[in-house]
Every structure is written in C-alpha cells, then in structure tokens.
Amino acid sequence: MLDDALARQTEADLLGTPHTLAGAVAGLPNTAGLYAWWAPPEVMPVFDGPANSGDRTQRLLYLGKATRLRSRIASCHLRDSGRSTLRRTLAGLLMPAEGYRTTWTDRVVLVAEDEQRLTGWMHRHLTLTWSEHPAPGPLEKALISRLRPPLNVDGAEHGVALEHVKGARARYYADAGSRPDK
Numbered sequence: 001m002l003d004d005a006l007a008r009q010t011e012a013d014l015l016g017t018p019h020t021l022a023g024a025v026a027g028l029p030n031t032a033g034l035y036a037w038w039a040p041p042e043v044m045p046v047f048d049g050p051a052n053s054g055d056r057t058q059r060l061l062y063l064g065k066a067t068r069l070r071s072r073i074a075s076c077h078l079r080d081s082g083r084s085t086l087r088r089t090l091a092g093l094l095m096p097a098e099g100y101r102t103t104w105t106d107r108v109v110l111v112a113e114d115e116q117r118l119t120g121w122m123h124r125h126l127t128l129t130w131s132e133h134p135a136p137g138p139l140e141k142a143l144i145s146r147l148r149p150p151l152n153v154d155g156a157e158h159g160v161a162l163e164h165v166k167g168a169r170a171r172y173y174a175d176a177g178s179r180p181d182k
Contacts, residue, residue, distance in 0.1 A: 010034060010131045010139050011146070014063070017054030018127030021078065028070040033132040034140055035069060036149070037062040037077075037086065043125045044093065047150035047161050058127055062086050062151040063144055065136035073128065078119050082109040089151050091118055092168030095175065102176040 014036040019027065038058035041048075049060035064086065066072030081087040082105065091100045091110055098121065100114040110118060133139055144152050150161040153169075 006133075007139060007142055007146075010133060011143055012053075013131030014129050014143065014147075015050075015053040016129055018052060018058050018129050020127060021123045024128040024130070025070070025074050025078070028073055028130060029132055030068045030070040031132050032065075032067050032134050032136055033069050033130055034063065034065050034136045034143065035073060035128060035130040036060055037151075038127045038129065039125055046164055049150045050147055052129075054129075055127075060147060060149045061126070062089075063140065063147060063149045064152075065140040069130055069132070078122060079115065080109070081115060081118070082107045086151065087118060088172050089165055089168055090122070092170070092172035093164070094118070094121065095168075095171055100175075102172055104176050104180055108173050108176040 014034060018036075018038045037060075038052055038055075039061055040057050041059050044061065047059070047061060052058040052060065064072070076083040077086050081091055081102075087110070088108075091102070091114070094100060098114075098117065100118065101111045102108050102114075103111050109115070141154075144154060151165055153162065153165055
C-alpha cells in the first residue's frame with residue numbers, strides 16, 4: 001500500500017520551484033527518486049500540463065523515476081536519445097522545427113550533432129525538480145495518474161496531447177528508415 005503522506009510530500013517536492021538544468025545537474029543527488037521536467041506554456045503550447053506551485057509560469061511535461069537521479073538526468077536525459085524516452089519524444093516533437101535526424105546503431109538514436117543540439121534546446125527551455133525516495137516505482141505510477149504529465153504515455157489521458165506524443169515517437173523512429181541488416 002502506498003503511503004499517502006509520502007506521496008503528498010513527494011508531489012510537493014516535485015511541484016516545488018524548478019531548477020535550471022545547469023543548477024539541477026550540480027545539485028542532483030546520486031540516490032533513487034523521482035524527477036519532473038517543466039517548461040513555460042509557450043514552449044510546447046499544445047500540451048497543457050499542471051502548473052508548478054513554486055513557479056506558476058512553468059507547466060509539467062514529464063515525470064520519471066531513477067535508481068540514481070544524477071546519473072539518469074546527466075547521462076541519459078541530457079545526452080543519449082537511445083536511453084531516454086523523454087529525449088526521443090522531444091526530438092520527435094521538434095523535428096519539423098529543428099530538423100533533427102535519427103540513425104540506427106543497435107537502436108534508433110539522434111545523429112551526434114543533433115544530440116548536442118537537443119541538449120542545448122533542453123538547457124534553454126526546460127527546468128527540473130526532483131524528490132529522493134528509495135523505492136520510486138509505485139510513487140511514479142501514482143503521481144503520473146494524479147498529475148497527468150502530457151509527455152508520459154503511461155497514464156496519459158486520451159486526446160490530442162496523447163496523439164501528438166504518439167505521432168512524435170513514430171516520426172522519430174520513421175526518420176531512421178528501416179533497420180539495416182546485421
């Protein structure tokens with residue numbers, strides 16, 4: 001059974017004032033927990049996530065869990081589209097405007113130059129909050145259900161936002177073409 005007081009505290013942490021990505025990476029602990037990605041509404045106006053209580057100009061985009069927060073954010077979400085659903089989704093959403101390109105390795109990834117460009121875009125437009133917790137899995141599921149971050153497909157409401165996310169992910173994979181023979 002999920003401790004409701006713990007869920008409320010974790011939610012309060014995640015809804016607290018977001019950090020710039022440079023500040024977040026420096027301050028992230030390397031412990032387990034949950035994290036939330038935020039952006040002003042004009043960055044992705046089609047998505048209407050809940051407002052941040054510490055900074056009402058920020059809207060929730062995505063919520064995730066990590067066994068090591070600093071590693072997950074710095075090594076995956078800010079560097080490697082092959083290991084980050086968030087990066088793949090953002091790249092797919094931004095492909096028409098930014099011209100990102102994908103290729104095959106052992107999986108579909110952004111080309112190296114576009115990995116760097118996406119990281120720069122994220123630093124310019126996104127902020128981050130987090131909450132430490134030794135077993136974040138059940139909390140992640142509960143908070144996705146409660147907060148409905150628009151870039152999370154699991155637990156997302158059906159409708160325009162979900163269709164945009166699914167379309168973006170399909171665009172990301174389609175850009176790489178068919179898988180080359182091994």
